[in-house]
Amino acid sequence: MSGPWSALPRGLAAELRREQQTIAVEIIGEIRKQVPEFSRPLAGQFGAGIQHGVETALAEFTELIEGARSENPERMRVYRALGRGELAEGRSLDALQAAYRLGARVAWRRYARVARRVGLGTEQLVVLAEAIFAHIDELAAASVQGYARAQADEAGALGRSRSHLLTLLARGGARAELETAADLADWPLPWELCAVALAPEAASRPSGGRRPGLPDLVLAELHGPEPWLVIPEPDLYLRDGQVRALLEARGAVIGPTVPPEQAGDSLRWARTLRARPPRTAEGPVDGETHLAALLLLADPALVRLIAARRLRPLDELTPKQRRRLGDTLLAWLQSDRGSAPDVAARLGIHPQTARQRLHQVQRIFGPALADADVRFELEIALRARDGEWDGPGESRGEG
Template sequence: MTGQSADEAVESTMLPSQLAQIMRPELESVADEIVAEIRALIPEYRRPLDGPYGKSIKAGVRHAVSLFVAQIADPSASTKHAHEVHRRLGQYEMREGRSLDTLQAAYRVGARVAWRRIMKIGRNSGFSSTVMSQLADAMLGFMDELASVALDGFLEAKACSADALDTWRRRLLQLILERPAVPPEAIEELAQLVGWPTPKTATPVAVRPLVPLRGAQRPTLDADVLAELSGVEPRLLVPGVVTRERIAALEQALPRCRFAVGPCVPLDSVADSLRWARKALVLVDEGALPPRRVVWVQECLPAVLLHSDESLAQQLRGRLLTALDGFTARQRERMLETLRAWLDAQGHVLDMAERLSVHPQTVRYRMRQLEAVFGDRLRDPDARFELELALRALPSAPWRNGAVPRPRTTPTPT
């Protein structure tokens, strides 16, 4: 005999509804297994799945599995809704900055996992190899169809976006800054897509527009600089160490902007460095750092550290100022100024007098007042350290921002 046996023909006829009934209870676990394997095998998909990103991935997989089973039960089942889901999924993948290769790899992984589960069910249910071969053809054709729809969506989104490369570059910068950190392979893949040579170290630059940036403004930046200037916290990322020449170019490209240059760090530490740079900009706004156009965080790390916990700094300030409650506001300012000079000059009276532009006798008089207030704390190294921290944490200390020294006066008991 050259054709199918009667039993096989009946089995082939009965298969669709039987398989659909068997597969329906498996839909949720199959979808979860596909998502898990895609994330395990493709680094770009290893991000947390809460939020719009995860919902899009899960919805696409569940619609695909459900539709395949539905078509087994009823070949005339409509594919319109599933096609729309996967077209939108392709558009989303392009806007997220992923490549066509990544998208197609995800569909291949999905087909492999689904087929593996169908093979297991088929064997357990006693279906013949002929029937399983037919199912394989149907599965591959079905996945090719959905992958083609997603590809169309991807290309549509790309064609509608003249800023596709900029979108991918901004996405790359976002990936580098994400916490928890994304796998290095995901960053490397997107960096290759946009033609950005992945450096071992990089320098983030926090940007503060001194006047609003216009939406259509497109600054001319070096090709290796990643930029996100449209958000509430504009930032740049420069490979390697930022030189003075590079900063001069940024100043020219972004006039009327202030920059805080973070320390040059390995790529997986860029988010921390950018956080310090943003804090430096805040300290400039508060008057804790001089209002320079370019703030180099490496030069003001102690201030950034001291102000990293404002509530704790406030506790330090409170302890210092409470000790001076018995003085008037003007006297308290002089005491704080004198205490800082005493700490800076390590108690040398003549040096203090020079710093304060007052007579040495005035310094001695003020120091007697401070000793009456602080007592043994002035001779205790730990207490002196705390006093200096508190002084530097004051929001508007008289020595900040280039305060002009008062002229030297004759001795006075003030």
């Protein structure tokens, strides 16, 4: 692509690149200082977007001078995303445009020092200034395009493309099919993602069809009978403040992290846990920590059959006795057939009480406890008992 940068000596690019890191720091500092809308801490997706945008713009400018920049249309995605992000924040483009102009001024000031140091003449300094501002105009135009696309998202082609992509992800589309749909939806297909199952909207607090200020790349179906999200790069986006607020407000269950082709599995597992949440659940439930529960929930009828057979020796006891001895047996199994003090520590009871219960367990189940397969099935049965996926975790009194 021709432009004023093509008239600059290519060797200038290497000199500018040496200053790139400190220039980026200075630009971000000035933006935070002088643009009120960007004065907050650069944390989460907001900070990552600004940081990435500045660093990418500086890197691309040196590539322009070298004549090495690719014409890959994907390169403008980061600036379109900044424009969409402004709409998601409920702002006009004024603040972002001000940040672009400020960044151009800082870059020009620093680049001019480098240019004088390497002996560029006055005419070439004028060309350098023209190149900087032409480059910024190109980036700003991409942000305007992203902002306009986001405005059309609610009822336009991009919204339909993303809805189609969500449908493909839910049903487990093939990689090639997902790549095509993601490209149409202007959504970079990540290496990993997770699905999140949400509670339906409360009738008393409907959103009126509005999408919360979520990061642009978080896909969402918030208003149907089974609302859900697709979170790309969960390590990054699950820390975003708007995402966390929505998860807290909507009884979220976060499915395990998987490749895009398994998004449907992650959603199925999240919805399974949401239908039968762990008894200790408070706030969003992370499916990564409940994989054993998902395995138990995969075939409840089989688990009930195992429980009926393996726990039959307890049938003659009272419900209170069954509970106590079942808890004791599970604690013994989970402590790798530990001693009475080990079991007592897990249950929060006196070691002598644990010893007495263990003697009862041994008397009731007898030699079967020496069989590894029996022990495995007993743990399945006891974990699944009453849907208490996490096993005993609190004292129920001694005796």
